[in-house]
Amino acid sequence: VDGPPLSGVNPKRYGWARADREEMTATIGDIATTLAHRHLPTNPTAATTALDTALTVDPTNEALWRYKLLAADHLGQADSVMTDMTTALENVDGDLDPETIALMEQIAHTDRRAST
Numbered sequence: 001v002d003g004p005p006l007s008g009v010n011p012k013r014y015g016w017a018r019a020d021r022e023e024m025t026a027t028i029g030d031i032a033t034t035l036a037h038r039h040l041p042t043n044p045t046a047a048t049t050a051l052d053t054a055l056t057v058d059p060t061n062e063a064l065w066r067y068k069l070l071a072a073d074h075l076g077q078a079d080s081v082m083t084d085m086t087t088a089l090e091n092v093d094g095d096l097d098p099e100t101i102a103l104m105e106q107i108a109h110t111d112r113r114a115s116t
Helices: 015-039 044-057 062-075 078-089 096-113
Strands: none
Touching: 015 044, 015 096, 044 062, 062 078, 062 096, 078 096
């Protein structure tokens, strides 16, 4: 996977493929979350690789960002990913999902407890 499906084609010429592109994007996200869920406990680096690939396809997919934040927390890189996630999602309409906010607060709370 190297970016959004059919990203190198003229969308006007292949407008009929919009539903196919959306389905491929969703499938790539589903596969990445499945791989991340499977690898997170034992190999968060592999989970991050799968998520990074999927985020090139769908950079505003909040579920992918949540998994990436979990993996980053395992690797001690949560602050950096929180910044990247916030930047990527700041132009999306609406607020962050409650799940995302809760995860960010949980990680921040855990980090504060670990530093005291």
